[in-house]
Amino acid sequence: MAERMQRRPRQATPERWAKAAGRAVAEGIEVRQIASTGQWIATSGTQSNVCYLLEVAAGVVRGCTCPAGEFGDPVCKHAAAFYLAAGVMDPEPPTPAAPACRFGCGGKGYHADPDGRSAPERCPCRERIAA
Numbered sequence: 001m002a003e004r005m006q007r008r009p010r011q012a013t014p015e016r017w018a019k020a021a022g023r024a025v026a027e028g029i030e031v032r033q034i035a036s037t038g039q040w041i042a043t044s045g046t047q048s049n050v051c052y053l054l055e056v057a058a059g060v061v062r063g064c065t066c067p068a069g070e071f072g073d074p075v076c077k078h079a080a081a082f083y084l085a086a087g088v089m090d091p092e093p094p095t096p097a098a099p100a101c102r103f104g105c106g107g108k109g110y111h112a113d114p115d116g117r118s119a120p121e122r123c124p125c126r127e128r129i130a131a
Helices: 014-026 077-086 124-130
Strands: 031-033 040-043 051-057 060-064
Touching: 014 077, 031 077, 040 077, 051 077, 060 077
Parallel strands: none
Antiparallel strands: 031 040, 040 051, 051 060
């Protein structure tokens, strides 16, 4: 009898969030809040007639109905689009010459929760740059 392979859970890292944000911007993904219900939706980047439902609680995306979200991935381009719209993440990728951050973000400007249980957070180094 064949053994079933178990998929290892994907991790939410700053690098994965940066790539997801890049895809969200490149594909023109938009997020909208439905006025009557308060639910959040995100447009598909590949199918013009499809939207995905974002499960948002206290400003944190807890799930997405896109294929990545349905497979339990905490990082998807739709969640990244939500965080971009909320101002938590910056759309531009870090420059290769970005100085090392003493707070540990690696110059990306935000920290990601590796368990995917909370939103990426703006790094203090980015706050100082913006000020």
